[in-house]
Amino acid sequence: MFQGVLTMGKVRTAIVKRTAKRLLELFPDKVSTDFNSNKELVKTYVNTKSKKLRNQIAGYLTRLARMKLEAQSQVQGQQS
Numbered sequence: 001m002f003q004g005v006l007t008m009g010k011v012r013t014a015i016v017k018r019t020a021k022r023l024l025e026l027f028p029d030k031v032s033t034d035f036n037s038n039k040e041l042v043k044t045y046v047n048t049k050s051k052k053l054r055n056q057i058a059g060y061l062t063r064l065a066r067m068k069l070e071a072q073s074q075v076q077g078q079q080s
Contacts, residue, residue, distance in 0.1 A: 015053075016060050017060060020060040020061040023041065023057075023061055024061065024064055027041065027045070031061060032062075034062070035058060035062045038058040038061045038062050038065070041058070
């Protein structure tokens with residue numbers, strides 16, 4: 001039916017997005033592009049009842065950190 005490559009984003013619940021964005025606001029210096037370090041950050045600051053929820057928050061936090069880093073590098077590339 002479809003030819004070519006179609007990519008779609010992942011569906012995440014509002015609590016995952018809201019928590020990850022809040023962590024990025026509160027601790028911008030502690031958030032990194034490494035999933036495992038973000039997982040430890042979430043474990044320290046967020047009281048999650050399940051490992052799955054913790055990993056979803058850490059994964060989205062990692063994605064946000066990578067997007068922020070990429071946006072900064074593009075801005076610096078345009079200024080040069």
